[in-house]
Amino acid sequence: MTTPEELRSTVIPDWCPGCGNHAILMSVKGAIADLGLDPKDVVLVSGIGCSAKTPHYVKTYGFHAIHGRALPVASGIRLANHQLTVIAHCGDGDCYGIGMEHFIHAMRRNVNITVLVHNNQIYGLTTGQTSPTSDFGFKTKSTPGGSIERGVMPLILAIGSGATFVARGFAGNPKHLRGLIAEGITHKGASLIDILQPCVTFNHVNTFAWYRERVYDLKDAGHDPTDRARAMEKALEWGDRIPTGVIYRTERPPLDDLVPALAQGPLVKQPLERDIRPLMERFY
Amino acid sequence: MPRAVKDVADKRNVLSIMIGGEAGYGIMTSGEILARSFSRGGLHVHTDVEYPSLIRGGHNTYQVCVSEAEVWGLREKVDVLIALDDLTIREHTRELRPDGKVLFDLYENPIDPKKEFPDLRAEVVPVPLSQIVKEKNGDKVMRNTVSIGACMALIDYDFSFLEDVIRSTFGKKDVEVGNANVDAAKAGYDYIIDKAKCTVLKRVSRVGGAPRRMVLTGNDAIALGALQGGLRWYSAYPMTPASSILHFMAANEKATGIVVRQTEDEIAAGTMAIGASYAGARAMVATSGGGFCLMVEGLGLAAMTETPMVYVLAQRPGPSTGLATRHEQGDLQFALDASQGDFVRVVLAPGDVDEAFHHTFNALNLADRYQIPVIVISDRYLSESLRTTLPFDLSGKKIDRGKLLTEEQLAEAFDYKRYEDTEDGVSPRALPGMKGGLFVANGDDHYETGESNEDPDVRKQMMDKRFKKLKALTEEIPGPTLYGPPDADATIVTWGSCKGPCMDAMNILLDKGRSVNLLHFIYLKPFPRKLALEKLKKARMTIGVESNRTSQFDRLMREELKVSVDKKIRKYDGRPYFAEPLANEIEEAMR
Ligand SMILES: Cc1ncc(C[n+]2csc(CCOP(=O)(O)OP(=O)(O)O)c2C)c(N)n1
Ligand code: SF4
Numbered sequence: 047m048t049t050p051e052e053l054r055s056t057v058i059p060d061w062c063p064g065c066g067n068h069a070i071l072m073s074v075k076g077a078i079a080d081l082g083l084d085p086k087d088v089v090l091v092s093g094i095g096c097s098a099k100t101p102h103y104v105k106t107y108g109f110h111a112i113h114g115r116a117l118p119v120a121s122g123i124r125l126a127n128h129q130l131t132v133i134a135h136c137g138d139g140d141c142y143g144i145g146m147e148h149f150i151h152a153m154r155r156n157v158n159i160t161v162l163v164h165n166n167q168i169y170g171l172t173t174g175q176t177s178p179t180s181d182f183g184f185k186t187k188s189t190p191g192g193s194i195e196r197g198v199m200p201l202i203l204a205i206g207s208g209a210t211f212v213a214r215g216f217a218g219n220p221k222h223l224r225g226l227i228a229e230g231i232t233h234k235g236a237s238l239i240d241i242l243q244p245c246v247t248f249n250h251v252n253t254f255a256w257y258r259e260r261v262y263d264l265k266d267a268g269h270d271p272t273d274r275a276r277a278m279e280k281a282l283e284w285g286d287r288i289p290t291g292v293i294y295r296t297e298r299p300p301l302d303d304l305v306p307a308l309a310q311g312p313l314v315k316q317p318l319e320r321d322i323r324p325l326m327e328r329f330y
Numbered sequence: 331m332p333r334a335v336k337d338v339a340d341k342r343n344v345l346s347i348m349i350g351g352e353a354g355y356g357i358m359t360s361g362e363i364l365a366r367s368f369s370r371g372g373l374h375v376h377t378d379v380e381y382p383s384l385i386r387g388g389h390n391t392y393q394v395c396v397s398e399a400e401v402w403g404l405r406e407k408v409d410v411l412i413a414l415d416d417l418t419i420r421e422h423t424r425e426l427r428p429d430g431k432v433l434f435d436l437y438e439n440p441i442d443p444k445k446e447f448p449d450l451r452a453e454v455v456p457v458p459l460s461q462i463v464k465e466k467n468g469d470k471v472m473r474n475t476v477s478i479g480a481c482m483a484l485i486d487y488d489f490s491f492l493e494d495v496i497r498s499t500f501g502k503k504d505v506e507v508g509n510a511n512v513d514a515a516k517a518g519y520d521y522i523i524d525k526a527k528c529t530v531l532k533r534v535s536r537v538g539g540a541p542r543r544m545v546l547t548g549n550d551a552i553a554l555g556a557l558q559g560g561l562r563w564y565s566a567y568p569m570t571p572a573s574s575i576l577h578f579m580a581a582n583e584k585a586t587g588i589v590v591r592q593t594e595d596e597i598a599a600g601t602m603a604i605g606a607s608y609a610g611a612r613a614m615v616a617t618s619g620g621g622f623c624l625m626v627e628g629l630g631l632a633a634m635t636e637t638p639m640v641y642v643l644a645q646r647p648g649p650s651t652g653l654a655t656r657h658e659q660g661d662l663q664f665a666l667d668a669s670q671g672d673f674v675r676v677v678l679a680p681g682d683v684d685e686a687f688h689h690t691f692n693a694l695n696l697a698d699r700y701q702i703p704v705i706v707i708s709d710r711y712l713s714e715s716l717r718t719t720l721p722f723d724l725s726g727k728k729i730d731r732g733k734l735l736t737e738e739q740l741a742e743a744f745d746y747k748r749y750e751d752t753e754d755g756v757s758p759r760a761l762p763g764m765k766g767g768l769f770v771a772n773g774d775d776h777y778e779t780g781e782s783n784e785d786p787d788v789r790k791q792m793m794d795k796r797f798k799k800l801k802a803l804t805e806e807i808p809g810p811t812l813y814g815p816p817d818a819d820a821t822i823v824t825w826g827s828c829k830g831p832c833m834d835a836m837n838i839l840l841d842k843g844r845s846v847n848l849l850h851f852i853y854l855k856p857f858p859r860k861l862a863l864e865k866l867k868k869a870r871m872t873i874g875v876e877s878n879r880t881s882q883f884d885r886l887m888r889e890e891l892k893v894s895v896d897k898k899i900r901k902y903d904g905r906p907y908f909a910e911p912l913a914n915e916i917e918e919a920m921r
C-alpha cells in the first residue's frame with residue numbers, strides 16, 4: 047500500500063508559500079494512496095505554468111510537456127497503455143486558453159484520463175496577466191484598466207462538449223478535493239475537476255477568503271449529478287455562490303473501450319513484428 | 331480492323347497516355363486500372379494525377395507513362411489522350427504529339443475538331459462512349475471504362491490484363507459490377523477493332539517472364555515501411571498530399587492492430603503521438619507544410635524529452651495554403667531547422683517508392699536508436715503518383731529499439747536516471763508501467779534525472795549530451811548515390827523526389843551520346859559531408875535540379891560543403907518535372 051508520504055519526490059516544491067497548489071499536490075497524492083495505485087502505473091502529465099510543476103513533486107511517472115498540450119499527450123499515453131492511470135495537471139490558461147481545443151475534444155472523446163485544472167483565474171508563471179477565467183473588470187498587468195471580456199465557464203463548456211464527469215473542487219478544502227480526485231480517477235472516461243486555486247502572489251481578488259465566502263458543497267444541497275438539466279444550471283452558477291462537488295456524471299463507453307487495437311490488451315505490449323505481405327498483395 | 335504501325339517516340343519507347351475530364355468522372359480509378367493492366371503485362375509504369383482543389387466540376391487528368399524498360403517519371407508529351415470532355419482536348423492540345431491519338435465521343439459531342447481545335451495535329455478517333463454505355467444499361471460514369479477498353483485496342487495491348495484488373499478492382503465487392511465493367515470495356519475494345527478507321531499506335535507489348543511488380547504510391551510505400559517497422563500509433567489531421575496515408579492506416583487499423591486517430595488539429599496529432607511514443611508505442615504522424623508548422627513546437631518537445639518520433643512532411647507549394655493539390659519541394663529549409671533552439675534530428679527525403687518504403691522503416695529505427703525526431707520528406711509528386719516496383723525486399727529488416735530497457739534490466743540498474751549522460755549521448759530508456767524506472771519526461775531543460783534545472787553548467791552538459799548523438803549518427807548516415815556512368819562531363823545533383831525525372835532526363839541524354847551522370851541525396855541532416863565530398867570531387871561540372879524557387883538544397887550544400895552547384899535548374903510552377911524539357915534544360919546547362 048502506498049502512502050501519501052511515499053509519493054513525495056525528492057524535488058521540493060518551489061511554489062510561493064501559501065499558494066493553493068500545495069493543497070492540490072497533497073490531495074492528488076492522497077487520492078492515489080487512497081485508491082492503492084502502484085506509483086509505477088501512474089503518470090502525471092502537465093503543460094506549462096505553475097500548475098505544470100506538479101509531476102516533479104510526486105514519485106510516479108511524469109511528463110512535463112508544453113503549454114496547452116497536456117491533454118493530447120495524456121490521451122496518447124493512455125491509449126498506448128490503458129493499464130496506466132493518467133492524470134493531467136493544467137492551468138486555466140493552459141487548458142481553457144491555449145489548449146482550449148484539446149479540452150473540448152478530450153471531453154467529447156472521453157479518453158479515460160483525469161483532468162485537474164488548477165484554476166487561479168490568472169497567469170501565474172508569467173507573473174500575472176489576465177486569464178480566460180478572469181472575471182469581467184479584473185485588473186492585471188495586461189488589463190490595467192480591468193478586463194473588458196467575460197470569463198469562460200468551463201463546466202458548462204465541458205458538459206456541452208460531452209464530458210461524462212464534471213466536478214469543481216477548492217484548494218481550501220483539500221479533504222473534499224482528495225475525494226473528488228479519487229472519484230474522478232475511478233470514473234470510466236474523461237473526468238474534469240476544475241479546482242479553485244488561489245494564487246496568493248498575483249491574484250488579490252480571488253483569494254482563499256473570497257472563495258470560502260462563496261463555495262458550498264452540492265452534496266449538502268441535495269444535487270443529483272445525473273440530472274443533466276440541473277447540472278447545467280449548477281455549471282452556470284458563478285458569483286455570490288459557487289457550487290463545488292460533482293456537478294455532472296453520466297456513463298458512456300470511454301474511447302479506450304472503442305479503439306479496436308486495445309481489445310487485445312495494451313498497445314505497447316503487442317508484438318512489433320508483423321507480416322506485411324498480405325498488405326502488399328493488394329498492390330499488384 | 332485498324333492497320334498496325336510500329337511506332338518509336340524516343341529511344342526509351344515510353345508510351346504516354348492521358349485520361350482527362352471533369353472531376354467525379356472516375357478519372358483516377360481509370361488511370362490506376364490502366365497502370366495495373368500494364369504492370370500485369372510485365373511493363374514499367376509511372377503515373378501522376380493532376381487535380382485542382384475541387385471535388386466536382388474541376389478538370390482532372392491522370393497520366394500513365396508506360397514502357398518495356400524502366401520508366402522513372404513523366405513524359406511531357408502525350409501519345410494517347412482519352413478525352414471525356416472537349417475541355418480535355420482544349421487544355422492538352424499542346425502536349426499531344428502530332429502523331430498522337432485522341433479518343434473522343436464525337437457522337438455525343440458532334441463538333442468539328444479541325445474547327446474547334448485548329449492547333450490539333452493528332453488524329454481524333456471517335457468512339458460512341460455514351461451510346462455503348464446506354465446499350466449496356468450502364469451508369470454514365472462507365473464511359474471511362476469503355477474508353478480505357480478502346481484505348482487498349484488502339485495501342486494493341488492484351489485485353490486480358492485489363493479484364494483481370496477490372497475484376498479485381500470492381501469485382502471484389504460485387505461480382506455483377508465487375509462483370510458490367512468488363513463488358514463495357516470489351517465493347518470499347520471491340521468497337522476499335524471492328525469499326526474504327528484508324529491506325530494502331532503499337533509501342534509497347536507485354537513482356538513475358540517479367541517479375542511480378544507492385545504498383546503503388548509513395549504514400550502507400552511510406553505506410554508499408556512504417557508498418558513493417560512496427561508502427562503502433564498513427565495520428566493525423568487531414569491535409570493533401572498526406573491524407574492518403576491516414577486513409578490507408580485507417581482502412582488497415584484492424585488488420586494491423588495499430589491505433590489510428592484523426593485529431594482536432596496537427597498540434598494534437600503531433601503531441602498525442604509523442605505521448606504514445608513516451609509510453610512505448612512506435613509512433614508516426616504525417617502532414618503537409620501548414621500542418622507541420624503546427625507540429626513544430628511539439629517537435630522541440632520530442633527532442634527535449636528525447637522521445638522517438640517520425641514526422642512525414644509531404645510538401646505542397648506554399649506559402650499559406652499555396653496550391654493545395656500541386657507539387658513543390660519548398661519546405662526543405664524549414665524542415666532542416668524548424669525549432670525552438672538547437673537539437674539533433676534526422677531529415678531524409680526518399681526519391682521513389684522503394685526508397686520511401688526502406689527509409690521510412692529506417693526512420694523508425696533511427697528515432698528509437700537515437701531517441702530523436704526524424705523527418706521524412708515527401709511531396710505531392712512522390713506521395714500521389716503510382717510507380718511499378720519489385721516487391722519490397724523484407725530480408726534483413728530488423729526492428730531496433732535501441733536502448734529501450736526491459737523490466738529485468740531496469741531491476742538490475744542502480745540509481746536509474748532517464749537522461750543519464752552516457753558516452754554516446756543516448757540514455758537507457760524506461761517506460762511508464764515499468765518497476766524501478768520512475769522519471770519525469772521533461773520539456774523544460776533538466777538534469778539527468780529529468781528534474782528541471784537551470785544551472786548554466788548543467789544546461790551546457792545536457793545540451794552537449796544530446797548533441798553527442800551526432801557522432802554515431804553521422805557515421806551511419808548513408809551518403810548520396812551516383813547513377814549513370816562513374817565518370818561524366820556533367821553531374822546532375824538532386825534530392826528527394828526529383829530523382830525520377832532526373833533519371834529519365836539522364837537516360838535521354840545518355841541515349842543522345844551526352845556524358846552525364848546523377849548524384850542523388852536522400853539523407854540531408856545530418857549532412858553526409860564526407861561521402862558527398864568524395865563523390866562531388868570527381869564531378870567536372872555540377873547541375874543542381876530541384877523543385878523550388880530558391881534552390882534550397884543548394885543553400886544546404888553551401889552551408890555544409892562551402893560549395894555551390896555550377897548551374898541551377900529550378901521549377902516552381904506547381905508541377906513536377908517532365909523528362910524531355912528537363913533533359914533539354916540540362917543539355918543547355920552543359921554547354
Ligand atoms: C506557446 C507558449 N506561449 C506562451 C508561453 C508562456 N507561458 C508560460 S505559462 C503561461 C500561462 C500560465 O498560466 P496558467 O496556464 O493559468 O498556469 P498558472 O501558471 O497560472 O498555473 C504562459 C503564457 C509558453 N510557455 N508557451
Ligand atoms: S505565482 Fe501564484 S500560482 Fe504561481 S506559485 Fe505563486 S502563488 Fe502559486
Ligand SMILES: [Mg+2]
Nearest residue numbers: 137138166168
Ligand atoms: Mg492560472
